[in-house]
Amino acid sequence: MSKQINVALIGNPNTGKTSVFNALTGLNQKVGNYPGITVEKKQGICKLPRGVKAHIIDLPGTYSLNASSLDENVVIELLLNKNDKDFPDIAVVVTDVENLKRNLLLFTQIKDLEIPTILVINMADRMLYKGISLDIDYLEDKLNTKIALISTRKNEGIENLKQLISNYKEVSIEPCIDTTEIDKDYFENLKNAFPNQLLYKLWLVITQDVNFGKTDRNKIDAVANFKTKTKADLKRLQQKETIKRYQFINEALDKGQTIDLSQAKDLRIKLDRILTHKVWGYLIFGIILLTIFQAIYDWSSIPMDFIDGLFANLSEWTKNQLPSGAFTSLLSEGIIPGLGGIVIFIPQIAFLFLFIAVLEESGYMSRVVFLMDRIMRRFGLSGKSVVPLISGTACAIPAIMATRNIESWKERLITILVTPFTTCSARLPVYLIIIALVIPEGRIFGLGYQALTLMLLYLIGFGTAILSAYILNKILKIRSKTFFVVEMPNYKLPLFKNVVLTVIEKTKSFVFGAGKIILAISIILWFLASYGPGEQFNNADEIIKTEYASQNLTDDDLQQKIASHKLEHSFIGITGRAIEPAIRPLGYDWKIGIAIVSSFAAREVFVGTLATIYSVGNDDEATIKNRMAAEVNPVLGGPLFTFASGISLMLFYAFAMQCMSTLAIVKKETNSWKWPILQLVIMSAFAYIVALIAFQLLK
Amino acid sequence: MKTTLAHLKRGESAVITDVSSSDIPLKLLEMGCLPGNTVVLVQVAPFQDPMYLNINGSHLAIRKETASLILIEKVAHE
Numbered sequence: 001m002s003k004q005i006n007v008a009l010i011g012n013p014n015t016g017k018t019s020v021f022n023a024l025t026g027l028n029q030k031v032g033n034y035p036g037i038t039v040e041k042k043q044g045i046c047k048l049p050r051g052v053k054a055h056i057i058d059l060p061g062t063y064s065l066n067a068s069s070l071d072e073n074v075v076i077e078l079l080l081n082k083n084d085k086d087f088p089d090i091a092v093v094v095t096d097v098e099n100l101k102r103n104l105l106l107f108t109q110i111k112d113l114e115i116p117t118i119l120v121i122n123m124a125d126r127m128l129y130k131g132i133s134l135d136i137d138y139l140e141d142k143l144n145t146k147i148a149l150i151s152t153r154k155n156e157g158i159e160n161l162k163q164l165i166s167n168y169k170e171v172s173i174e175p176c177i178d179t180t181e182i183d184k185d186y187f188e189n190l191k192n193a194f195p196n197q198l199l200y201k202l203w204l205v206i207t208q209d210v211n212f213g214k215t216d217r218n219k220i221d222a223v224a225n226f227k228t229k230t231k232a233d234l235k236r237l238q239q240k241e242t243i244k245r246y247q248f249i250n251e252a253l254d255k256g257q258t259i260d261l262s263q264a265k266d267l268r269i270k271l272d273r274i275l276t277h278k279v280w281g282y283l284i285f286g287i288i289l290l291t292i293f294q295a296i297y298d299w300s301s302i303p304m305d306f307i308d309g310l311f312a313n314l315s316e317w318t319k320n321q322l323p324s325g326a327f328t329s330l331l332s333e334g335i336i337p338g339l340g341g342i343v344i345f346i347p348q349i350a351f352l353f354l355f356i357a358v359l360e361e362s363g364y365m366s367r368v369v370f371l372m373d374r375i376m377r378r379f380g381l382s383g384k385s386v387v388p389l390i391s392g393t394a395c396a397i398p399a400i401m402a403t404r405n406i407e408s409w410k411e412r413l414i415t416i417l418v419t420p421f422t423t424c425s426a427r428l429p430v431y432l433i434i435i436a437l438v439i440p441e442g443r444i445f446g447l448g449y450q451a452l453t454l455m456l457l458y459l460i461g462f463g464t465a466i467l468s469a470y471i472l473n474k475i476l477k478i479r480s481k482t483f484f485v486v487e488m489p490n491y492k493l494p495l496f497k498n499v500v501l502t503v504i505e506k507t508k509s510f511v512f513g514a515g516k517i518i519l520a521i522s523i524i525l526w527f528l529a530s531y532g533p534g535e536q537f538n539n540a541d542e543i544i545k546t547e548y549a550s551q552n553l554t555d556d557d558l559q560q561k562i563a564s565h566k567l568e569h570s571f572i573g574i575t576g577r578a579i580e581p582a583i584r585p586l587g588y589d590w591k592i593g594i595a596i597v598s599s600f601a602a603r604e605v606f607v608g609t610l611a612t613i614y615s616v617g618n619d620d621e622a623t624i625k626n627r628m629a630a631e632v633n634p635v636l637g638g639p640l641f642t643f644a645s646g647i648s649l650m651l652f653y654a655f656a657m658q659c660m661s662t663l664a665i666v667k668k669e670t671n672s673w674k675w676p677i678l679q680l681v682i683m684s685a686f687a688y689i690v691a692l693i694a695f696q697l698l699k
Numbered sequence: 700m701k702t703t704l705a706h707l708k709r710g711e712s713a714v715i716t717d718v719s720s721s722d723i724p725l726k727l728l729e730m731g732c733l734p735g736n737t738v739v740l741v742q743v744a745p746f747q748d749p750m751y752l753n754i755n756g757s758h759l760a761i762r763k764e765t766a767s768l769i770l771i772e773k774v775a776h777e
Contacts, residue, residue: 064729102731102757232721239718242728268758269741276742276751370742370760373749383749407724483724483765488741488751488758 004053006086007046007165010075010110011094012103013061014363014489016122018042019152019498020094021058024162027501041074043086048166057086063102065109065204066238069404076208079113080201090168091117092161097127097134098490100257104143104249105242108176111145112200116171118146118164125151131260139256144172153495177248179203182240186229207234271491275367285368292355294451300347304432307347308625311340330526337611338522342515342604349425350507352394357502359390361494369486379466380473382406382484385415389465392422393458396662398506400669407485410478414469416669417679420662421465421655423458426603430653431457433607436625438646460654521598521605525572529613532570540566572613586652586688587645587695589633599658606653644698648691655687704738704750705767712739715754717770727765731757738771 011017021029025044042058059078060071067073078084079091091110095103100121110117119139127133140147146164150157164171179200180187190202206229229237274280315336322328359365365387373383384406392399399419406412423431431454439450536543544562553561567573575597576590583593595609614627631640657663663676670676707713715736718728731754732738741758742751748763 063726066725066729068724068726099757101755102729105729235721235725236719238725239728242725243733246731246733272742272751276744278745366760370749370751371744373760373762374744374746483722483727484749484760484762485724485727485730485765486749486760487730488760490758 003051004055005089005165005168007054007056008078008086008088008091009056009058009094010091010106011061011120012063012096012099012106012487014487015061015094015096015099015103016152017061017094018058019495020092020120020122020150020161021056022497022501023152023155023158024054024056046162046165048162050166052166054165055086057088062106064106067208068407071404073208076204079110079115080204088115090165090171091115092120092165093117094120094122097121097123097132098130101246101249101253104252105245107143107145108245108248111143111173112175112177112179114173114175114198116168116173118148118161118168118171119143120148120150120161122150122152124149124157125154131262133258133260135256139252142252142256143176144174146171175200177245179241179244182237182244186237207238268490272367272488275364276370281367281371285371288359288364292352295351295355300351303347304344307344308340311336311343315340326530329530330523333530334522334526335519338519338525338608339515340608340611342511342608344429344607346507346511348428349394349511350503352425353503353506354499356391356394357499358494361492361498363489363491366486366488370488373484377411379469380411380414380476381418381466381469382408382411382415384484384486385411385469388415388419389422389462392419392424392465394425394506396420396422396424396659397665400662400665403669407483410473410476413478413670413675414472414476416666417472417675418465418469420657420659420679420683421461421468423461423654424603424659426659427457427653429604429607431650433625433628434641434646434650437629437641438643457650457654460651464655517605522608525594525598525609525613528572528575529567529570532566532573534569536569537566540569567613585695586691587633587642587648587699589631589640591631592640592649596652596658599653600660603653603658642699644695647698648695651694652687652691655683655690657683657687700773702771702773703767704752704769704771705747705763707738707740707750707766707771707773709740709743711773712737713771713773714738715769716772718768720768723765723768727759727761730759731755732769737774 009017009021021042021044024046028046029042029044040060044056044058046054046056048054057078059075062072062075065076065079067076078086079088081087093103093107093110095107107117107119121134134149136147136149146167148157148161148164150161152158180191187199187203190199194202275284315332318332318336319328322331359368368386368390369383371383372386376383376385385403388399388402391402396419399422400416403412403415403419406415435450435453439453442449444452532538540562544558544565548558548561568577572594573590576594579593579597580590583590583596588596591610591613594613595606598609599606610628614631628641629639632638633640633642633645657680663680666676666679667673701716704713704715715732715734715738717734718732723732736755738755739753740750741753743749744751746763749760750763750766751760752758
């Protein structure tokens, strides 16, 4: 077997680190989570010269080794633990040629851990444009490293980087800075207490704000003779250390880098003048949002209709082609309709992720944060809450994870608590199918009623989120220091490859993640709907035939009656009817009740569930929508899905907390059961009340 | 003229003189907000908050509240 080395990609956010990762690994990558936490772990394989294989980890972007978030914590945790199976044989620090000075801070810190480190200077294609020139030989010498000058945009320098990585043994591990100089006595004590440890490593453990390494720190604190530093003292030392690092970097860059400002052309200034403008900035942001929503609904309706029809045909085909029996009916009535319920909204998910990826990659998202901070603060949120609230329209789970860079705990908590109100993509299929059923197709001012309803539902979602943030801000008594630092990266044309990879990977993990649950639930539902206890179910044939003996029913009608009698007395029917009294005032029948209950696993299950329930004992070839339209209200007569029950159902889905995965994430991120349980109870109770009022008023 | 960063106007530049307040996050210092560095106010949101700065080539936005902790000396306009 060929030798495999561990390579860690490290760098500030916005340096194109992920592009370097994509360039090195191509499609040879997989994304998972770090065990126990929800930080994304990206890794891939890259073939190096001379048969060496590199296992590459793309670590979360960080500005320094002084972690202030869970994501950043992952970086230090790995770099401090020599026993980790992913501990790098070589660290590759990715920097942006335009922000070299700031990016080098992290580089000097990594060097000081005495890990072999290569410096990648990315975006070399921008140098001419910015009037920057570098003396690579001088910098290599001064920084004591190997430098790869690359451009992921132009795909230049990647081979050279691979070459450098494969020569990892020749890379120096000499530190850049002598940290001990910032307080000689203190470090002398430290050295005496732990003679075998790397001092900079100890220093990092001592100064970390996050929970990381508590045991280690306690061990250090236990040694009495230098437990002399207060928090404020430590911070002063960290300041001193930072200044020292910048002195070193400035010295290196003074000779190693020349910037001819007369050559620099700055698009940023011109764009920022408009995009962050007090009036135009907001206007443009509004237009972008409108465009995104419009695009998502218009563009994806075609593939969605196609997929819906396809699955209906597939189900029909299976039924006709395979010999009839339990397996065939499981396949055609359970699995295929269930899967159809998820595949159908791949187009929309993909579009949504596409837009979010483009906004992030282009650097525009930071401008939105800047524009919105003051407004959001009125509601107890942060400008950074905009990103979770926007990506919450795709899925609340990544959105809640995206709150991690909100520095103030109170603002972060409120963002986490209200994000599930935004209309996530899982609600979309529910809305779409109900809108199609109960909202007429007419137009007003050139806008369709159906599109307007959908838009309104999104506004309700956002409005509720903002309003509850305002209330929470008044109620919650948490004092936390607010600080807010956002980098305003340069505008970049998003790299096609990065955007595509993000869209594919996010959509894939969404479909497979949700797909598993939906598949399992479809099978369980099919079973529960196809079998039942006792006389009523098992002798359905007899019972119905006797009951309707006097009436002259056609064979078809009789079969229909038998099928629905069976369904009513199946396991699922019994359960459904047990909960029916609770949901009847909202205008739902027991089948919708089952769909709502199973939605608590994940909302998108709703359509799949109805598809499964309605297809059991239903021989008509039909799309999900046609089947739903044919349902009759058992109490009132007439169609089950009326304007009143439809609106009631949509409002219920708008407000109810029906996503176990979101609850699990909230528990993880807030580190307490209190918040997710409160979310579940309050949101669902609110949903019930609103749906009740809506139905009673409209019916 | 000695003042704080919160009093800088759009387009003006200044030299940072003191960042010793313990309420200034370390992250800000690490991004280059250190004594001796030049700061330019690039853009402000309504109510001059947050403020979009260029500190020695590093572009970042901070809130007015944080800016008022950073002491500066304004550079006279040429």
